[in-house]
Amino acid sequence: MNGxxxxxxxxxxxxxxxxxxxDGGWSADFRxxxxxxxxxxxxxxxxxxxxxxxDMSAFLASSVSSKDQQQNAVVSTADYHFNFVGGYFRxxxxxxxxxxxxxxxxxxxxxxxxxxxxxxxxxxxxxxxxSNSFMxxxxxxxxxxxxxxxxxxxxxxxxxxxNEALSLPRILVVMEEGASAELIEHYRGFKGVSWTQSxxxxxxxxxxxxxxxxxxxGCPTGTQLNSTKVxxxxxxxxxxxxxxxxxxxxxxxxxxxxxGEHAHCELVGLFSNDDSGICQNFTxxxxxxxxxxxxxxxxxxxxxxxxxxxxxxxxxxxxxQKIDSNQLNKNLLLSNLAHVETKPTLEIHADDVKCSHGxxxxxxxxxxxxxxxxxxxxxxxxxxxxxxxxxxxAIYKFKGTQDREATVLYVKEFLETLPALxx
Amino acid sequence: MSLLEIKDLHATVDGNKILNGINLTVNRGEIxxxxxxxxxxxxxxxxxxxxxxxxxxxxxxVLYEIxxxxxxxxxxxxxxxxxxxxxxxxxxxVEIPGVTNSTFLKEAFNSICKHQGAExxxxxxxxxxxxxxxxxxxxxxxFIHRPVNEGFSGxxxxxxxxxxxxxxxxxxSLLDETDSGLDIDALKIVAKGVNDLKSxxxxxxxxxxxxxxxxxxxxxxxxxLYQGKIIKTGGKELALELEKRGYDWVIGEKVQ
Numbered sequence: 001m002n003g004x005x006x007x008x009x010x011x012x013x014x015x016x017x018x019x020x021x022x023d024g025g026w027s028a029d030f031r032x033x034x035x036x037x038x039x040x041x042x043x044x045x046x047x048x049x050x051x052x053x054x055d056m057s058a059f060l061a062s063s064v065s066s067k068d069q070q071q072n073a074v075v076s077t078a079d080y081h082f083n084f085v086g087g088y089f090r091x092x093x094x095x096x097x098x099x100x101x102x103x104x105x106x107x108x109x110x111x112x113x114x115x116x117x118x119x120x121x122x123x124x125x126x127x128x129x130x131s132n133s134f135m136x137x138x139x140x141x142x143x144x145x146x147x148x149x150x151x152x153x154x155x156x157x158x159x160x161x162x163n164e165a166l167s168l169p170r171i172l173v174v175m176e177e178g179a180s181a182e183l184i185e186h187y188r189g190f191k192g193v194s195w196t197q198s199x200x201x202x203x204x205x206x207x208x209x210x211x212x213x214x215x216x217x218g219c220p221t222g223t224q225l226n227s228t229k230v231x232x233x234x235x236x237x238x239x240x241x242x243x244x245x246x247x248x249x250x251x252x253x254x255x256x257x258x259x260g261e262h263a264h265c266e267l268v269g270l271f272s273n274d275d276s277g278i279c280q281n282f283t284x285x286x287x288x289x290x291x292x293x294x295x296x297x298x299x300x301x302x303x304x305x306x307x308x309x310x311x312x313x314x315x316x317x318x319x320x321q322k323i324d325s326n327q328l329n330k331n332l333l334l335s336n337l338a339h340v341e342t343k344p345t346l347e348i349h350a351d352d353v354k355c356s357h358g359x360x361x362x363x364x365x366x367x368x369x370x371x372x373x374x375x376x377x378x379x380x381x382x383x384x385x386x387x388x389x390x391x392x393x394a395i396y397k398f399k400g401t402q403d404r405e406a407t408v409l410y411v412k413e414f415l416e417t418l419p420a421l422x423x
Numbered sequence: 424m425s426l427l428e429i430k431d432l433h434a435t436v437d438g439n440k441i442l443n444g445i446n447l448t449v450n451r452g453e454i455x456x457x458x459x460x461x462x463x464x465x466x467x468x469x470x471x472x473x474x475x476x477x478x479x480x481x482x483x484x485v486l487y488e489i490x491x492x493x494x495x496x497x498x499x500x501x502x503x504x505x506x507x508x509x510x511x512x513x514x515x516x517v518e519i520p521g522v523t524n525s526t527f528l529k530e531a532f533n534s535i536c537k538h539q540g541a542e543x544x545x546x547x548x549x550x551x552x553x554x555x556x557x558x559x560x561x562x563x564x565x566f567i568h569r570p571v572n573e574g575f576s577g578x579x580x581x582x583x584x585x586x587x588x589x590x591x592x593x594x595x596s597l598l599d600e601t602d603s604g605l606d607i608d609a610l611k612i613v614a615k616g617v618n619d620l621k622s623x624x625x626x627x628x629x630x631x632x633x634x635x636x637x638x639x640x641x642x643x644x645x646x647x648l649y650q651g652k653i654i655k656t657g658g659k660e661l662a663l664e665l666e667k668r669g670y671d672w673v674i675g676e677k678v679q
Binding site: 365366367368370371372373374375376377378379381382385386388389390391392393396 | 473474475476477500501502505506510511513516517519520521522527528530531534535538570587591
């Protein structure tokens with residue numbers, strides 16, 4: 001056993017001891033299974049493509065805090081319905097009075113959702129296995145059958161307020177048949193050598209529809225990972241907007257499985273970074289059955305020495321005919337030292353499908369800048385306008401949200417901090 | 424004093440010499456048409472005056488009246504020239520997805536107002552101004568809420584250039600083949616834009632291939648550009664003659 005694994009196991013066993021579950025051993029078993037998995041498959045090497053640029057040192061250096069330690073932390077919860085502190089769901093901070101009707105929530109782990117959680121388990125997904133080894137105190141949200149929520153559900157995380165910088169919030173969302181809702185998550189990385197790793201699993205039953213925005217604000221010294229795993233049944237729809245802005249290291253893992261006929265997903269993403277920050281996107285869309293459709297549109301905006309990675313794969317499984325899928329990744333480099341690695345991939349095992357993919361990497365064109373200058377706009381401002389437009393265009397591709405104005409503002413505020421676009 | 428005075432201007436692009444000693448004087452109130460065969464340097468001239476970074480001036484001078492004084496504008500940034508009232512109507516207008524026409528124009532309009540010491544307009548007043556201008560040019564006002572030139576047809580892009588010109592109200596307009604690829608209705612809109620703007624205070628330089636536009640806009644001077652030099656200057660009748668006889672006879676005259 002190597003040194004990294006030893007530390008990992010010590011951390012996990014320490015976690016088991018400090019958390020007193022009240023579910024007759026179910027959570028402990030769940031964690032054990034994930035841990036055994038990690039033991040047998042090992043911590044993946046950063047030499048493999050899937051885990052390139054990954055660095056576990058921040059995780060290994062951090063220490064685990066217990067749920068009890070986070071119970072008394074005082075936080076400002078003005079912005080969100082549901083609040084996580086130090087990775088734990090704080091039920092006492094929930095804004096019950098503002099919740100849209102048709103929604104139920106509870107601590108994650110009751111017997112009725114154990115089967116669903118088990119369905120999501122993927123032994124090849126290291127980050128999910130990690131989250132599962134530290135599973136405790138998550139949030140379950142359920143939107144009741146045929147209910148349409150009239151306003152978005154909002155979720156945020158908060159600084160642990162202790163020296164421990166490890167935070168692993170997790171959520172399970174169940175959209176019952178015919179339900180419709182919008183969900184907005186906002187995760188922030190914490191100061192210091194922090195490790196913030198969220199896992200959101202989403203189960204969309206027949207004819208249900210979810211609009212899901214995931215805002216991720218990085219911190220210059222921390223690592224931030226967000227895994228979203230989605231299952232969509234017949235005629236269900238899943239719309240995702242993933243925003244990864246700034247931070248030393250961030251990683252977006254997004255897996256969607258289209259499991260019933262006429263299931264549809266649209267994944268829109270925007271990642272932007274500066275300094276020597278790294279932002280990686282790994283997306284997988286599985287067309288498991290025929291007559292399913294998907295659209296993917298990701299944009300990267302990189303300044304200084306930052307690196308952006310887009311690695312998107314569309315799998316069309318055998319016998320999944322009549323698939324319509326398209327994928328596009330566009331990147332804009334704002335400095336000579338910024339990098340993008342992009343790899344749009346199709347894996348097609350059926351013959352009657354329509355799939356397209358593509359990627360572009362470029363700089364702002366002199367002609368575009370000159371066009372604005374010729375109208376009295378300074379070069380600096382022209383670069384700001386064109387870069388902002390490049391980014392905001394992605395947000396407009398995410399249709400059907402009630403939160404667009406706030407999202408646009410959130411992105412603009414970040415862009416104004418990029419050295420190439422400042423003042 | 425002349426509004427624009429170009430003296431022995433030589434310019435290159437990608438190391439190729441395009442302008443070989445242009446001399447041209449434009450006074451307020453005048454409309455000049457610049458014609459000539461392909462590759463003669465017509466578009467280059469318009470781009471050099473407005474400051475495109477790909478074009479390098481080797482020698483010569485461009486003087487433009489600023490605050491009553493002839494000023495060397497080749498030293499100014501393109502945005503500064505625009506703020507002093509120079510407008511370039513593009514042959515190939517650029518698409519800007521994600522920025523609406525109204526946002527773009529308001530930014531441009533207010534940056535020019537600010538520079539000239541005029542009061543900036545708020546969104547409400549500005550939209551009213553755009554509405555009036557669209558109406559004056561027979562253009563659909565929904566135009567202004569679309570992203571700049573994105574998905575526009577060739578004709579719509581050119582009409583958009585004219586709308587921008589009419590809102591920014593320039594002192595010197597340079598229209599670079601704004602008439603190319605236009606049907607007769609669009610051509611009339613372009614002509615109306617230019618004619619509405621015409622006053623004793625401002626001037627227009629039309630770069631064009633065809634005489635057709637000059638049926639609707641009457642130029643005071645027609646210049647023939649060939650190999651980077653103006654080889655003949657005349658009145659509006661010169662354009663008619665060029666339409667009938669082509670450029671060869673002018674070139675032949677010059678050689679003799």
